[in-house]
Amino acid sequence: MSEQENVDKKLQEEIKNAFPYADVVDWNEVYQRIIYRYSTPHGLQHVKEEMEKLEDEGEIIVHHIKPYNNPVKMQSLNGFPKTIPTTRLWNHKSCGQCGHIPGYPTSVFWIMNKLEIDYMDEPHQTSCTGWNYHASGASNPVALAGVYVRNMWRAYEIDYFPLIHCGTSFGHYKEVRNMIILHKEVREKLRPIMRKLGMDIVIPEEVVHYSEWLYTMSKKAAQHKKYDLSNIKVAVHTPCHVYKLVPEDTIYDPEVWQGRRPAAPTGTVQNFGAKIVDYSTWWDCCGFGFRHILTEREFSRSFALFKKVIPAVEEAHADVFVTSDTGCVTTLDKSQWAGKAHGFNYNLPVLADAQFAAIAMGADPYKIAQIHWHATDVEGFLRKIGVPVDDYKEKFLQYLADLREGKAQPEYLYKPHRKIDFYLALPERVKWYKGESAQTAKSS
DSSP: OOHHHHHHHHHHHHHHHHOTTGGGOOHHHHHHHHHHHHSOSSOHHHHHHHHHHHHHTTSOEEEOOOGGGOOEEEEETTSSEEEEOOSSEEEEOOHHHHHHOTHHHHHHHHHHHHTTOOEEEOTTOOOOOHHIIIIIOOOOHHHHHHHHHHHHHHHHHHTOEEEEOOHHHHHHHHHHHHHHHHOHHHHHHHHHHHHHTTOOOEEESOOOBHHHHHHHHHHHHHTTOOSOOTTOEEEEOOOHHHHSSSGGGSEEOTTTGGGTSOSTTHHHHHHTTOEEOOOTTTTSOOSOOTHHHHHOHHHHHHHIIIIIIHHHHHTTOOSEEEEOSHHHHHHHHHHHHHHHTTTOOOOOOEEEHHHHHHHHTTOOTTTTSOGGGOSSOOHHHHHHHTOOHHHHHHHHHHHHHHHHTTSSOOOOSSOTTTTHHHHHOOOHHHHHHHHHHHHHHHHO
């Protein structure tokens, strides 16, 4: 047997060990299912070509990624590069994260502080209204486009590039972007609405999810790692709305299981030195599903427990579940609480990739990762990697007591109103439009 044949044989053995279910999965079929079942009729390349034409014709404003965004080119599923800006970022936060998992966005900002990333925690952002669209369908294309453009205008106005935290917002905005570009009738109805608001149609050069940014930065972030994760087995759930909506725009990397899974968040976990473990239902939804979390909640809970958590525990023997979207963290985490009431006590901690990375880098598990908001017991996982949980908890409880008694001031991840100048002043490049709008209104 030649040396190359030995290398190939060893590689196949390692793949078999890493993918115990690989023999029953046709990966080419998976790719085809992703691309052809969920893609839009128009390829992403066609959409981007049309976007360039509209920009040249003055139909839209494209918010380009600039050199000072320190862009990094990654590989997308369709073979074309996707540019990921790594600094000067406008953070489009998630309603669900801020409401149910506050340690999720704080972990993102904490990591950005640690890596000295220039960012904006935008106070003027609105909801993407994706929940309304996916759960009830009570909206219309022009309304959806208006919300998207209004938020993207705000990022363009202050010249920070949008970074989308919520998986649903991410997928939703990619679909809305395609709709605006490909349908003139939507633009014709949208433009007069935006003009009344003193805005125009702005579309970012790329739609970027924070987990793509985190994966792009993960090797650098892992240099700050404080705890050893080499004995930790991680089951990853990739959120449906992150990689099944406009899937050809999802980044893949040959270094992440030979490109057999989306690069994020699996690659982030790998780069922090933990062991990825496989389970048979990795492809499935977490059970959240929007409409049936409202109308058939017990279906969501039982699906999350029996189709996701139990396989991750019994097949993969995972120590922790890592994912990268709001609904997935809450569903996989809190459904275990419902299962416990029926005697299914699996207690598999569920963390967002940002929480996982921040904790590994030494973030306070209570003040920053805020594990006390989770239904499952995360402390066992923390003790396993060497986090001094009791010390952190004692200091956190004292901090809360001091706040209540007025003996301490709240701690912030950034100075409040640090960017007040951006709220009060408009950059020169958009003043022309404001001036033109004012003149038009005055003359009419």
